[in-house]
Amino acid sequence: MLKIQNVHKVFSKGTVNEHYALQGIDLELKTGEFVTLIGTNGAGKSTIMNLIGGDILPDKGRIYLDNEDITYEKEHKRARKIGRIFQNPMLGTAPDMTVEENLAVAYSQSKKGLFGIGIKKEDSEFFKKCLEDFDLGLEDKLKTKVGLLSGGQRQAIALLMSTISTPKLLLLDEHTAALDPSAAEKVMNITNKIVREKNITTLMITHNINQALKTGDRTIMLHKGKIILDLSGKERENMTVSDLLKLYENNSNDIFDNDRMILS
Numbered sequence: 001m002l003k004i005q006n007v008h009k010v011f012s013k014g015t016v017n018e019h020y021a022l023q024g025i026d027l028e029l030k031t032g033e034f035v036t037l038i039g040t041n042g043a044g045k046s047t048i049m050n051l052i053g054g055d056i057l058p059d060k061g062r063i064y065l066d067n068e069d070i071t072y073e074k075e076h077k078r079a080r081k082i083g084r085i086f087q088n089p090m091l092g093t094a095p096d097m098t099v100e101e102n103l104a105v106a107y108s109q110s111k112k113g114l115f116g117i118g119i120k121k122e123d124s125e126f127f128k129k130c131l132e133d134f135d136l137g138l139e140d141k142l143k144t145k146v147g148l149l150s151g152g153q154r155q156a157i158a159l160l161m162s163t164i165s166t167p168k169l170l171l172l173d174e175h176t177a178a179l180d181p182s183a184a185e186k187v188m189n190i191t192n193k194i195v196r197e198k199n200i201t202t203l204m205i206t207h208n209i210n211q212a213l214k215t216g217d218r219t220i221m222l223h224k225g226k227i228i229l230d231l232s233g234k235e236r237e238n239m240t241v242s243d244l245l246k247l248y249e250n251n252s253n254d255i256f257d258n259d260r261m262i263l264s
Protein backbone atom coordinates (compact mmCIF):
# COMPACT_ATOMS: atom_id res chain seq x y z
CA MET A 1 0.00 0.00 0.00
CA LEU A 2 2.99 2.28 0.65
CA LYS A 3 5.76 1.81 -1.84
CA ILE A 4 9.02 3.73 -1.71
CA GLN A 5 11.11 3.14 -4.79
CA ASN A 6 14.81 3.99 -5.05
CA VAL A 7 14.46 7.24 -3.09
CA HIS A 8 17.50 9.48 -2.70
CA LYS A 9 17.77 12.72 -0.75
CA VAL A 10 20.71 15.09 -0.74
CA PHE A 11 20.70 18.17 1.49
CA SER A 12 22.57 21.38 0.56
CA LYS A 13 23.51 19.95 -2.81
CA GLY A 14 26.58 21.48 -4.42
CA THR A 15 27.73 23.28 -1.25
CA VAL A 16 30.41 22.40 1.29
CA ASN A 17 27.59 21.16 3.49
CA GLU A 18 26.33 18.67 0.91
CA HIS A 19 24.93 15.68 2.73
CA TYR A 20 23.63 12.46 1.23
CA ALA A 21 20.84 11.70 3.74
CA LEU A 22 19.13 8.85 1.85
CA GLN A 23 20.96 6.63 -0.61
CA GLY A 24 18.43 4.55 -2.48
CA ILE A 25 15.60 3.52 -0.17
CA ASP A 26 13.31 0.71 -1.31
CA LEU A 27 10.51 -0.11 1.07
CA GLU A 28 7.03 -1.58 0.79
CA LEU A 29 4.41 -1.70 3.51
CA LYS A 30 1.39 -3.96 3.27
CA THR A 31 -2.08 -2.76 4.24
CA GLY A 32 -2.47 -2.89 8.02
CA GLU A 33 1.21 -3.57 8.62
CA PHE A 34 2.73 -1.88 11.70
CA VAL A 35 6.43 -1.26 11.08
CA THR A 36 8.96 0.17 13.53
CA LEU A 37 11.96 2.11 12.25
CA ILE A 38 15.23 2.41 14.17
CA GLY A 39 18.73 3.70 13.51
CA THR A 40 21.41 5.88 15.07
CA ASN A 41 21.14 9.67 15.12
CA GLY A 42 21.21 11.18 11.66
CA ALA A 43 20.57 7.83 9.93
CA GLY A 44 17.78 9.42 7.88
CA LYS A 45 14.68 8.18 9.73
CA SER A 46 12.89 11.51 9.95
CA THR A 47 13.93 12.33 6.39
CA ILE A 48 12.02 9.27 5.14
CA MET A 49 8.93 10.40 7.03
CA ASN A 50 9.25 13.97 5.81
CA LEU A 51 9.43 12.71 2.23
CA ILE A 52 6.34 10.53 2.70
CA GLY A 53 4.53 13.41 4.43
CA GLY A 54 5.53 15.87 1.72
CA ASP A 55 7.56 18.43 3.73
CA ILE A 56 10.49 17.79 1.42
CA LEU A 57 10.89 16.31 -2.07
CA PRO A 58 13.30 13.55 -3.10
CA ASP A 59 16.16 14.09 -5.52
CA LYS A 60 15.38 10.78 -7.13
CA GLY A 61 12.85 7.97 -6.77
CA ARG A 62 9.12 7.59 -6.35
CA ILE A 63 6.61 7.23 -3.52
CA TYR A 64 3.26 5.52 -4.04
CA LEU A 65 0.29 5.29 -1.70
CA ASP A 66 -2.34 2.76 -2.79
CA ASN A 67 -0.81 2.79 -6.29
CA GLU A 68 -1.14 6.55 -6.51
CA ASP A 69 2.09 8.41 -7.20
CA ILE A 70 2.34 10.99 -4.37
CA THR A 71 6.04 11.82 -4.87
CA TYR A 72 5.34 15.47 -5.75
CA GLU A 73 1.85 15.86 -4.32
CA LYS A 74 1.35 18.96 -2.15
CA GLU A 75 1.71 18.43 1.59
CA HIS A 76 -1.82 19.61 2.46
CA LYS A 77 -3.34 17.15 0.00
CA ARG A 78 -1.43 14.24 1.48
CA ALA A 79 -2.45 15.33 4.96
CA ARG A 80 -5.98 14.03 4.25
CA LYS A 81 -4.59 10.55 3.71
CA ILE A 82 -1.63 10.52 6.08
CA GLY A 83 -1.82 11.06 9.84
CA ARG A 84 1.33 12.30 11.56
CA ILE A 85 2.53 12.69 15.13
CA PHE A 86 5.84 14.23 16.10
CA GLN A 87 8.02 14.11 19.18
CA ASN A 88 6.95 17.55 20.38
CA PRO A 89 3.49 17.39 22.02
CA MET A 90 3.01 21.09 21.14
CA LEU A 91 2.86 20.36 17.41
CA GLY A 92 -0.22 18.19 17.03
CA THR A 93 -2.86 20.23 18.83
CA ALA A 94 -4.00 23.87 19.07
CA PRO A 95 -3.32 25.05 22.66
CA ASP A 96 -5.92 27.85 22.76
CA MET A 97 -8.73 25.58 21.67
CA THR A 98 -10.53 23.15 23.95
CA VAL A 99 -10.13 19.38 23.69
CA GLU A 100 -13.55 19.13 22.07
CA GLU A 101 -12.80 21.95 19.58
CA ASN A 102 -9.53 20.33 18.55
CA LEU A 103 -11.29 17.02 17.96
CA ALA A 104 -14.18 18.68 16.13
CA VAL A 105 -11.81 20.34 13.66
CA ALA A 106 -10.15 17.01 12.91
CA TYR A 107 -13.50 15.25 12.69
CA SER A 108 -15.06 17.85 10.40
CA GLN A 109 -12.18 17.48 7.97
CA SER A 110 -13.16 13.86 7.59
CA LYS A 111 -16.75 14.95 6.94
CA LYS A 112 -15.61 17.55 4.40
CA GLY A 113 -15.95 20.82 6.26
CA LEU A 114 -19.13 20.68 8.32
CA PHE A 115 -17.43 22.52 11.19
CA GLY A 116 -18.27 26.11 11.98
CA ILE A 117 -21.72 26.11 13.55
CA GLY A 118 -20.81 24.76 16.96
CA ILE A 119 -20.21 21.22 18.09
CA LYS A 120 -23.11 18.82 17.85
CA LYS A 121 -24.14 16.99 21.01
CA GLU A 122 -23.77 13.62 19.34
CA ASP A 123 -20.24 14.48 18.23
CA SER A 124 -19.36 15.63 21.72
CA GLU A 125 -20.62 12.33 23.11
CA PHE A 126 -18.66 10.41 20.51
CA PHE A 127 -15.44 12.25 21.48
CA LYS A 128 -16.11 11.57 25.15
CA LYS A 129 -16.50 7.86 24.44
CA CYS A 130 -13.23 7.75 22.49
CA LEU A 131 -11.41 9.52 25.33
CA GLU A 132 -12.86 7.25 28.03
CA ASP A 133 -11.07 4.34 26.38
CA PHE A 134 -7.71 6.12 26.86
CA ASP A 135 -7.82 5.99 30.65
CA LEU A 136 -6.09 9.37 31.00
CA GLY A 137 -8.98 11.23 32.62
CA LEU A 138 -9.55 13.16 29.41
CA GLU A 139 -13.27 12.39 29.18
CA ASP A 140 -13.89 15.05 31.86
CA LYS A 141 -11.74 17.63 30.12
CA LEU A 142 -13.67 18.21 26.88
CA LYS A 143 -14.06 21.93 27.68
CA THR A 144 -10.46 22.38 28.88
CA LYS A 145 -7.97 24.25 26.73
CA VAL A 146 -5.43 21.82 25.36
CA GLY A 147 -2.55 24.12 26.38
CA LEU A 148 -3.30 23.28 30.00
CA LEU A 149 -2.87 19.54 29.56
CA SER A 150 0.20 17.36 30.10
CA GLY A 151 2.42 16.23 27.23
CA GLY A 152 1.02 12.70 27.39
CA GLN A 153 -2.56 13.94 27.29
CA ARG A 154 -1.73 16.17 24.32
CA GLN A 155 -0.10 13.31 22.42
CA ALA A 156 -3.13 11.12 23.10
CA ILE A 157 -5.42 13.82 21.70
CA ALA A 158 -3.11 14.32 18.72
CA LEU A 159 -3.33 10.58 18.08
CA LEU A 160 -7.11 10.60 18.23
CA MET A 161 -7.23 13.66 15.95
CA SER A 162 -5.00 12.14 13.32
CA THR A 163 -6.85 8.82 13.28
CA ILE A 164 -10.47 9.91 13.83
CA SER A 165 -11.09 9.74 10.09
CA THR A 166 -8.93 6.59 9.65
CA PRO A 167 -6.01 7.71 7.48
CA LYS A 168 -4.48 5.36 4.93
CA LEU A 169 -1.15 5.71 6.66
CA LEU A 170 0.01 6.81 10.11
CA LEU A 171 3.52 8.21 10.65
CA LEU A 172 4.86 8.42 14.20
CA ASP A 173 8.21 10.16 14.66
CA GLU A 174 9.38 9.30 18.21
CA HIS A 175 6.00 10.43 19.47
CA THR A 176 6.63 9.18 23.03
CA ALA A 177 10.28 10.28 23.35
CA ALA A 178 9.51 13.56 25.11
CA LEU A 179 7.19 11.97 27.69
CA ASP A 180 7.93 10.59 31.14
CA PRO A 181 8.01 6.76 31.25
CA SER A 182 4.49 6.30 32.58
CA ALA A 183 2.93 8.71 30.07
CA ALA A 184 5.02 7.16 27.29
CA GLU A 185 3.66 3.73 28.17
CA LYS A 186 0.06 4.96 28.18
CA VAL A 187 0.46 6.72 24.83
CA MET A 188 2.08 3.58 23.42
CA ASN A 189 -0.86 1.46 24.64
CA ILE A 190 -3.31 3.88 23.02
CA THR A 191 -1.26 3.77 19.82
CA ASN A 192 -1.39 -0.03 19.69
CA LYS A 193 -5.11 -0.05 20.37
CA ILE A 194 -5.98 2.49 17.67
CA VAL A 195 -3.67 1.00 15.05
CA ARG A 196 -4.99 -2.52 15.58
CA GLU A 197 -8.67 -1.65 15.95
CA LYS A 198 -8.66 0.49 12.82
CA ASN A 199 -6.11 -1.65 10.98
CA ILE A 200 -4.09 1.44 10.02
CA THR A 201 -0.85 0.92 8.12
CA THR A 202 1.72 2.51 10.43
CA LEU A 203 5.38 3.49 10.38
CA MET A 204 6.80 4.37 13.79
CA ILE A 205 10.26 5.73 14.55
CA THR A 206 11.55 4.91 18.01
CA HIS A 207 14.93 5.16 19.69
CA ASN A 208 14.01 2.32 22.01
CA ILE A 209 15.23 -0.93 20.42
CA ASN A 210 13.33 -3.19 22.74
CA GLN A 211 10.12 -1.29 22.06
CA ALA A 212 10.84 -1.48 18.33
CA LEU A 213 11.12 -5.28 18.49
CA LYS A 214 8.05 -5.72 20.69
CA THR A 215 5.71 -3.33 18.89
CA GLY A 216 3.99 -4.03 15.58
CA ASP A 217 4.89 -6.67 12.97
CA ARG A 218 8.20 -5.70 11.46
CA THR A 219 11.35 -3.73 12.31
CA ILE A 220 13.58 -1.86 9.89
CA MET A 221 17.00 -0.47 10.68
CA LEU A 222 18.47 2.45 8.82
CA HIS A 223 22.15 3.29 8.73
CA LYS A 224 23.72 6.22 6.88
CA GLY A 225 20.75 6.54 4.57
CA LYS A 226 20.39 2.86 3.75
CA ILE A 227 18.19 0.07 5.05
CA ILE A 228 20.53 -2.47 6.64
CA LEU A 229 18.02 -4.70 8.43
CA ASP A 230 14.44 -5.73 7.75
CA LEU A 231 13.10 -8.13 10.37
CA SER A 232 9.75 -9.86 10.63
CA GLY A 233 8.13 -13.15 11.61
CA LYS A 234 10.04 -15.74 13.64
CA GLU A 235 13.40 -14.06 13.07
CA ARG A 236 12.11 -10.90 14.71
CA GLU A 237 10.22 -12.71 17.43
CA ASN A 238 13.39 -14.46 18.57
CA MET A 239 15.62 -11.41 18.24
CA THR A 240 17.11 -9.96 21.41
CA VAL A 241 18.53 -6.47 21.70
CA SER A 242 22.09 -7.83 21.84
CA ASP A 243 21.48 -10.04 18.76
CA LEU A 244 20.27 -6.98 16.96
CA LEU A 245 23.32 -4.94 17.91
CA LYS A 246 25.56 -7.74 16.61
CA LEU A 247 23.66 -7.79 13.35
CA TYR A 248 23.99 -4.02 13.19
CA GLU A 249 27.76 -4.20 13.60
CA ASN A 250 28.03 -6.92 10.94
CA ASN A 251 25.80 -5.21 8.41
CA SER A 252 27.07 -1.67 8.90
CA ASN A 253 30.75 -2.38 9.50
CA ASP A 254 30.46 0.14 12.30
CA ILE A 255 30.83 -0.15 16.04
CA PHE A 256 27.54 0.67 17.68
CA ASP A 257 27.97 4.08 19.22
CA ASN A 258 25.60 4.20 22.08
CA ASP A 259 24.01 7.58 21.56
CA ARG A 260 20.35 8.28 22.19
CA MET A 261 19.18 4.74 21.59
CA ILE A 262 17.68 2.95 24.54
CA LEU A 263 18.83 -0.62 24.57
CA SER A 264 16.65 -2.30 27.11
Ligand SMILES: Nc1ncnc2c1ncn2[C@@H]1O[C@H](COP(=O)(O)OP(=O)(O)O)[C@@H](O)[C@H]1O
Nearest residue numbers: 011012021039040041042043044045046047048
Ligand atom coordinates in the same frame (compact mmCIF):
# COMPACT_ATOMS: atom_id res chain seq x y z
N1 LIG B 1 16.57 20.18 6.27
C1 LIG B 1 17.80 19.69 6.37
N2 LIG B 1 18.87 20.37 5.88
C2 LIG B 1 20.12 19.86 5.95
N3 LIG B 1 20.43 18.68 6.49
C3 LIG B 1 19.41 17.96 7.00
C4 LIG B 1 18.06 18.41 6.98
N4 LIG B 1 17.27 17.47 7.55
C5 LIG B 1 18.10 16.47 7.93
N5 LIG B 1 19.38 16.75 7.59
C6 LIG B 1 20.54 15.88 7.82
O1 LIG B 1 20.26 14.62 7.23
C7 LIG B 1 20.69 13.56 8.09
C8 LIG B 1 19.53 12.69 8.45
O2 LIG B 1 18.66 13.41 9.29
P1 LIG B 1 17.36 12.78 9.96
O3 LIG B 1 16.56 12.11 8.92
O4 LIG B 1 16.71 13.87 10.73
O5 LIG B 1 17.99 11.70 10.94
P2 LIG B 1 17.31 10.80 12.08
O6 LIG B 1 15.87 11.15 12.16
O7 LIG B 1 17.57 9.39 11.67
O8 LIG B 1 18.06 11.11 13.34
C9 LIG B 1 21.35 14.23 9.28
O9 LIG B 1 22.74 14.26 9.08
C10 LIG B 1 20.76 15.62 9.29
O10 LIG B 1 21.64 16.55 9.87
Ligand SMILES: [Mg+2]
Nearest residue numbers: 045046047173
Ligand atom coordinates in the same frame (compact mmCIF):
# COMPACT_ATOMS: atom_id res chain seq x y z
MG1 LIG C 1 14.66 12.00 13.66
